[in-house]
Amino acid sequence: MTADRAGIAAILELMERIPATDFRGTIKLAFSIEEEIGCRGAEAMDASFLEDVDAAIVFDRRGTRDIVTGCHVEFDFCQTAFGACFEQAGMLSDMPNWRTTRYGGSSDAKLFELRAIPAVNLSVGYLREHTDFEQVDFAATLETVRLVETVLHHRLLERYFAERTKNPTLGGYTN
Secondary structure: OEEOHHHHHHHHHHHHHHHHOOOOOOOOOOOOOOHHHOOHHHHOOOHHHHOOOOOEEEEEEEOOOEEEOEEOOOEEOOOHHHHHHHHHHHHHOOOOOOEEEOOEOOOHHHHHHHOOOOEEEEEEEEEOOOOOOOEEOHHHHHHHHHHHHHHHHOOHHHHHHHHHHHOHHHHOOOO
Protein backbone atom coordinates (compact mmCIF):
# COMPACT_ATOMS: atom_id res chain seq x y z
CA MET A 1 0.00 0.00 0.00
CA THR A 2 1.27 3.48 -0.79
CA ALA A 3 -0.25 6.84 0.06
CA ASP A 4 -0.33 10.61 0.16
CA ARG A 5 -0.80 12.50 3.47
CA ALA A 6 -4.52 11.73 3.75
CA GLY A 7 -3.80 8.19 2.64
CA ILE A 8 -1.25 7.72 5.40
CA ALA A 9 -3.93 8.53 7.97
CA ALA A 10 -6.26 6.04 6.24
CA ILE A 11 -3.61 3.32 6.26
CA LEU A 12 -2.82 3.81 9.94
CA GLU A 13 -6.53 3.63 10.83
CA LEU A 14 -6.92 0.54 8.66
CA MET A 15 -4.02 -1.19 10.43
CA GLU A 16 -5.82 -0.62 13.75
CA ARG A 17 -8.97 -2.29 12.37
CA ILE A 18 -7.51 -5.33 10.61
CA PRO A 19 -7.38 -7.56 13.72
CA ALA A 20 -11.20 -7.37 13.89
CA THR A 21 -11.56 -8.70 10.33
CA ASP A 22 -11.36 -12.23 8.93
CA PHE A 23 -8.23 -11.34 6.93
CA ARG A 24 -5.41 -13.81 7.56
CA GLY A 25 -2.76 -12.79 5.06
CA THR A 26 0.32 -10.62 5.17
CA ILE A 27 0.24 -6.89 4.56
CA LYS A 28 3.31 -4.92 3.59
CA LEU A 29 3.32 -1.15 3.80
CA ALA A 30 5.32 1.07 1.49
CA PHE A 31 5.41 4.82 1.88
CA SER A 32 6.93 6.26 -1.26
CA ILE A 33 8.09 9.72 -2.26
CA GLU A 34 8.03 11.79 -5.44
CA GLU A 35 5.03 10.11 -7.08
CA GLU A 36 4.08 13.44 -8.61
CA ILE A 37 7.43 13.76 -10.41
CA GLY A 38 7.74 10.37 -12.02
CA CYS A 39 6.93 7.84 -9.29
CA ARG A 40 10.58 7.87 -8.25
CA GLY A 41 10.03 6.37 -4.81
CA ALA A 42 8.00 3.40 -6.02
CA GLU A 43 10.36 2.91 -8.94
CA ALA A 44 13.30 2.62 -6.53
CA MET A 45 11.53 0.07 -4.33
CA ASP A 46 13.67 -3.00 -3.73
CA ALA A 47 12.40 -5.81 -5.96
CA SER A 48 12.91 -8.36 -3.18
CA PHE A 49 10.34 -6.48 -1.06
CA LEU A 50 7.74 -7.14 -3.76
CA GLU A 51 8.55 -10.80 -4.52
CA ASP A 52 5.62 -12.28 -2.60
CA VAL A 53 3.16 -9.40 -3.07
CA ASP A 54 -0.10 -10.47 -4.72
CA ALA A 55 -1.84 -7.09 -4.97
CA ALA A 56 -1.32 -3.40 -4.25
CA ILE A 57 -3.71 -0.78 -2.93
CA VAL A 58 -2.60 2.81 -3.40
CA PHE A 59 -4.25 5.47 -1.21
CA ASP A 60 -3.51 8.52 -3.32
CA ARG A 61 -6.53 9.71 -5.31
CA ARG A 62 -8.24 13.05 -4.86
CA GLY A 63 -11.98 13.28 -4.31
CA THR A 64 -14.24 10.54 -3.09
CA ARG A 65 -15.29 7.02 -4.02
CA ASP A 66 -13.05 6.49 -7.05
CA ILE A 67 -11.42 3.11 -7.63
CA VAL A 68 -8.85 3.96 -10.28
CA THR A 69 -7.86 0.99 -12.44
CA GLY A 70 -5.98 2.76 -15.22
CA CYS A 71 -4.07 5.79 -16.40
CA HIS A 72 -6.18 7.82 -18.86
CA VAL A 73 -7.35 4.60 -20.57
CA GLU A 74 -3.81 4.22 -21.96
CA PHE A 75 -2.57 1.80 -19.34
CA ASP A 76 -4.44 -0.52 -16.99
CA PHE A 77 -3.32 -1.10 -13.41
CA CYS A 78 -5.41 -4.26 -13.07
CA GLN A 79 -8.12 -6.38 -14.59
CA THR A 80 -11.70 -5.19 -14.49
CA ALA A 81 -12.56 -8.03 -12.09
CA PHE A 82 -9.90 -6.87 -9.63
CA GLY A 83 -11.40 -3.37 -9.47
CA ALA A 84 -14.86 -4.93 -9.18
CA CYS A 85 -13.80 -6.47 -5.83
CA PHE A 86 -13.69 -2.94 -4.44
CA GLU A 87 -17.05 -2.02 -5.99
CA GLN A 88 -18.49 -5.13 -4.33
CA ALA A 89 -16.99 -4.02 -1.01
CA GLY A 90 -18.73 -0.68 -1.43
CA MET A 91 -22.05 -2.47 -1.84
CA LEU A 92 -21.39 -4.72 1.16
CA SER A 93 -20.55 -1.73 3.36
CA ASP A 94 -23.60 0.30 2.27
CA MET A 95 -21.55 2.69 0.10
CA PRO A 96 -22.84 1.69 -3.34
CA ASN A 97 -21.44 4.59 -5.31
CA TRP A 98 -17.79 3.53 -5.20
CA ARG A 99 -17.01 3.12 -8.90
CA THR A 100 -14.08 1.96 -10.97
CA THR A 101 -12.61 4.37 -13.48
CA ARG A 102 -9.78 4.02 -15.92
CA TYR A 103 -9.34 7.80 -15.97
CA GLY A 104 -6.61 8.21 -13.39
CA GLY A 105 -3.37 10.08 -13.68
CA SER A 106 0.17 9.07 -13.00
CA SER A 107 0.25 6.80 -9.98
CA ASP A 108 2.45 4.35 -8.15
CA ALA A 109 -0.21 1.82 -9.17
CA LYS A 110 1.32 1.85 -12.65
CA LEU A 111 4.68 0.67 -11.32
CA PHE A 112 3.13 -2.17 -9.37
CA GLU A 113 1.33 -3.43 -12.45
CA LEU A 114 4.56 -3.24 -14.45
CA ARG A 115 5.88 -5.75 -11.91
CA ALA A 116 2.82 -7.99 -12.54
CA ILE A 117 1.12 -6.88 -9.31
CA PRO A 118 -2.48 -5.78 -9.89
CA ALA A 119 -3.21 -2.45 -8.25
CA VAL A 120 -5.92 0.11 -7.64
CA ASN A 121 -5.60 3.73 -6.58
CA LEU A 122 -8.36 4.75 -4.15
CA SER A 123 -9.80 8.19 -3.40
CA VAL A 124 -9.03 9.31 0.13
CA GLY A 125 -11.08 12.50 0.28
CA TYR A 126 -8.56 15.21 -0.38
CA LEU A 127 -8.58 18.30 -2.56
CA ARG A 128 -5.73 20.46 -3.87
CA GLU A 129 -3.38 17.50 -3.71
CA HIS A 130 0.37 17.96 -3.62
CA THR A 131 0.11 21.57 -2.43
CA ASP A 132 0.46 23.39 0.87
CA PHE A 133 -3.31 23.97 0.69
CA GLU A 134 -4.34 20.32 0.62
CA GLN A 135 -7.65 19.77 2.40
CA VAL A 136 -9.08 16.53 3.70
CA ASP A 137 -12.68 15.41 4.02
CA PHE A 138 -12.21 13.13 7.02
CA ALA A 139 -15.55 11.40 6.53
CA ALA A 140 -14.48 10.44 3.00
CA THR A 141 -11.11 9.23 4.31
CA LEU A 142 -12.92 6.97 6.78
CA GLU A 143 -15.11 5.65 3.96
CA THR A 144 -11.94 4.55 2.19
CA VAL A 145 -10.84 2.78 5.36
CA ARG A 146 -14.23 1.03 5.57
CA LEU A 147 -13.99 0.03 1.91
CA VAL A 148 -10.61 -1.69 2.28
CA GLU A 149 -11.61 -3.13 5.65
CA THR A 150 -14.59 -4.74 3.89
CA VAL A 151 -12.40 -6.05 1.07
CA LEU A 152 -10.16 -7.71 3.66
CA HIS A 153 -12.92 -8.88 6.00
CA HIS A 154 -14.89 -10.59 3.22
CA ARG A 155 -11.69 -11.92 1.66
CA LEU A 156 -12.70 -10.50 -1.72
CA LEU A 157 -9.16 -10.47 -3.09
CA GLU A 158 -8.63 -14.07 -2.01
CA ARG A 159 -11.76 -14.99 -3.93
CA TYR A 160 -10.56 -13.02 -6.96
CA PHE A 161 -7.22 -14.86 -7.04
CA ALA A 162 -8.88 -18.24 -6.42
CA GLU A 163 -11.28 -17.67 -9.33
CA ARG A 164 -8.41 -16.56 -11.55
CA THR A 165 -6.54 -19.76 -10.68
CA LYS A 166 -9.58 -21.92 -11.48
CA ASN A 167 -10.26 -20.05 -14.72
CA PRO A 168 -7.00 -19.11 -16.49
CA THR A 169 -8.92 -17.29 -19.24
CA LEU A 170 -9.34 -14.49 -16.72
CA GLY A 171 -5.61 -13.83 -17.05
CA GLY A 172 -5.82 -11.07 -19.65
CA TYR A 173 -7.05 -7.52 -19.33
CA THR A 174 -10.67 -7.47 -20.40
CA ASN A 175 -12.05 -4.00 -19.85
